[in-house]
Amino acid sequence: MLDMRNVSKIYRTTTVETHALRDFSLDVREGEFVAVTGPSGSGKTTFLTIAGLLEELTHGEYVLDGVDVHGLDDNQRSRLRNEKIGFIFQAFNLIPDLNVLDNVEVPLHYRRGIGAAERRRRATQALERVGLSARVRHYPAELSGGQQQRVAIARALAGSPRLLLADEPTGNLDTAMARGVMDLIEELHREGATVVMVTHDPDLAARAERNVHIVDGMASGIIEEPSMRPAVRAQGEGAFRIPGAED
Amino acid sequence: MTTLRPILSALRRHKIAALLIVLEIALAFAIVSNALYIVVGRLQRIDLPSGIDEPGLVLLQLATAGAGRGTVASAQADLAALRAIPGVESATAINSLPLSHSQWGLIYALHPMRTFSGGVQAPVYFGGPDLLKTLGVRMLQGMSFPPSAYRDLTPQNAFKIFVAARQALITQAYAKRLWPHANAVGKIMYMGETPVQVIGVVSNIIKPYISANAHDPGNYYAVFSPFRAAPDLNAWYALRCRPAVCPRVLKAAAGKLQAMHPTETLNAQESFMHMRQRYFRNDRAMAWLLAGTVLALLAVTAVGIVGLASFWVQQRTRQIGVRRALGARRVDILRYFQTENFLLATAGIALGCAAAIGINVWLMAHYAVPRLPILYLPIGAVALWTLGQFAVLGPALRAARVPPTVAMRAA
């Protein structure tokens, strides 16, 4: 599903070069739930921006759902993002001028061949899925943080993406709301979604099937619960292999 | 794809700013369409044909210091001397000139009238047998006055003589006004209760003083009468010459008149083209002024649009990044802002249409401005739509360049 090999990302400014990712490899399979942990500044978000096609990588290979993204132009990347990826952001990132329903419809506007009725149907369904059918006419500012994040998740689901990418999805929430959102993400995973989630919180990371720990731009280790799902694999400097975890 | 509904609902959340820009566009539209119409009207006036063969006509006016010093007899002597100047092809005295601002107006009607109500006003031109030829006005139908018809017009006998004239030539435009469906030659019109027979129709000649409306056919109403004119009644001398020699002829003529009348002064000595220039000087100035105002107003409107759009782009940087992350292409972002501007402009234009008509009604009531032709509304609309699209392009392109990573990394 998500296959990165020896990916590096270098941010160049006039004075400094930051190696935000170095020789990073990760293979996430369909239906997997991977948590990415690591200290601040280690490159977690950088990994997500590359995985989510928001930025281009500097070196290496990245195949997303069978598509080698190398050399794709901006329009093709936009289209791929739209079709294959659902984003969940730490700051929710709902559009404040649009009500809940319109927010959830946004990604569907950028997909070809979906009419207004179909957009409405899918958005409504996604909102039902996150338990917010009663709030479709509300504006983001009228919702709690937890509700806003649920709307954002509905927005990510509306386009039926192949892959959910979440950057600290509970980082802006208090414990109770965080638990609710986390439960929802877990449910989605159980229903078959492929989820890659960046988090600081070891407790949350523990709820994933597999943890990838990034230090200084490198995947430095895998903390793993082999009992849940053996068929995982991560490669990269410092990564170690789970015995019997081959394809 | 951009659909209108979400754009509209987002605008609804920014009512004040949206309303201000809509009002600005409406005001610009209303003023621009009216001003444009006035400018075009002025330019059309400036371009109106005079009906005179202009390039070869020069004019002089002798200011006589008292009645009896510029008589018809002395005018005949002056004209004989002027005709003798090399290059002069014909010369005449004339009571008043097209585009000279001062006219002898009379009213004629189809039936005898006790009062002068109900007739159609027209300026009267007269001067002598060489008048038509010197001006370059052509006979179209009928014939001109026989030489014996001409009478001398003096300050003492003016009214009596006027009333005694029984024959007239009229311009085509005036003929059409009085007898739209019939040949005017031979017809009788009435000056008060005095019958006057139309003996010929001549080509149109413009009035000494024309209406604000360039298309007013009344601008070409005129009646010619068989009188000889003289400086005592502020007559001009008009000389026809080849254009190339006109400046020299004018100088020689002025010298000759001064020599013949050492105690009088020359009120005017100029070419007809020059007189025409002077006549339309205000129109030209007004056209420039209004054109300048229109440009300034459009510039201010453009600046307003650029300002608001820039502000909105900056304010929405984050959501632009989010839209990009969710799959919007650069062109989708560009189109979003262009569509938004198009909607604002359309609202402004719709409101502006009402205002434009309002302003026009007010102008019609207070100034001699005719009804705004409906054509100016689409012209103004296209102008403001275009202006809006150009003004919003810069900010919209900036918006399209917002990188999708903005969604992930707090701006």
Ligand SMILES: Nc1ncnc2c1ncn2[C@@H]1O[C@H](COP(=O)(O)OP(=O)(O)OP(=O)(O)O)[C@@H](O)[C@H]1O
């Ligand atoms: N656009 C950029 N230009 C230059 N350097 C950047 C840019 N984006 C990120 N970096 C650098 O890359 C490194 C990795 O950043 P990244 O945001 O991926 O870290 P992170 O693991 O997500 O940290 P946190 O846990 O604080 O969110 C950091 O040193 C950061 O300063």
Ligand SMILES: [Mg+2]
């Ligand atoms: Mg981060």
